[in-house]
Amino acid sequence: MNLKSLEKQSIVITGATSGIGLTTARLAAEKGAKVMLIARNEKALRDLADEIMAGGGQASYAVADVTDQSALQAASDKAIDEFDGYDTWVNNAGGSIYGRIMDVPVEDFRRLFETNLWGVVNGSKIAVEHLRSKAGGALINIGSEVSDAPLPLQGLYAASKHAVKGFTDSLRMELEADGFPISVTLIQPTATDTPFPENARNYLPYEPKLPPPLYAPELAAEAILHCATHPEREFFVGGMAKFNSALALHLPRFYEKINESVIDSRQNSGRKVPDKRADGLYETHSELRQRGKEERFVFENSLYQRAKLHPFMTGVLLAGGTLWAVSRTKKRNDSARAKLEKGMTAALK
Structure with a gap:
């Protein structure tokens, strides 16, 4: 399967005004x-499109809630009209709810699933319908590590991401079986x-943190755009x-016990919940911010990801390191052997 290079692609991104x-x-x-x-935020979309075009890029926008299939279809149609189709569709829009499962109203859970799961289903069906009518392309769904390793206090978020994983894996098998050149x-x-x-609905007695x-x-x-081309x-x-x-898969009870022991500390910011706290579950409050407001230590790079993106160079470095270690060990062994032989010769004299 051949995917176009980025400079030749048109890419659709849901949830494009935050994070x-x-x-x-x-x-x-x-x-x-x-x-x-x-x-959902028209002003933020317009500002972002203007920013991109002012920088020499090409952008357009469409206001749509991913739970509204007809609005999402209209956004797809606009991309087809303006860009002569698209090559990659990224289902990114989503949100969360913090709180113990027994404390959260069912209607909020339903709304979360409408966005996190049905938004992905809507976007995927629309994207596949277009991509299979042309030379193929890439469908990229944003899950989470909680697709495999659920967290307490975000139970329905974890459930929705488990559902996204199951849906994505099933769709991939069907498309491959039918011979469509669509990377999923x-x-x-x-x-x-x-x-x-900050955008999640909160039922905890404290302000949550990641x-x-x-x-x-x-x-x-970087990972998303890599998968748009590979x-x-x-x-x-x-x-x-x-x-x-891996921990949740191979040592599930150990993983669960660890999370149970830190259930009210690991996601606790230590701050009180502000009055009239806004969230994005039903209404949009995106502010074109990539990062959270709280100052925290952040890993700007990942050795694991570097290795994933550059496996050949990683292999070369590992092979080189192994040869160096073997060479050093051999030299030490040769030196030790020479000293031993010298000592034995002196003793025999």
């Missing part, structure tokens, strides 16, 4: 791709420094995403 979606849109435009921006990728970021907790360690949103954007089944963003996924 990972915003970072991806800016980076894609910087690398020469045409971008169709989709979100699940991106699984670890905790990323975005406005994610559990450490945090990674830069640029790493997620067919990948899945991509873990940040080494902790892979570690947590």
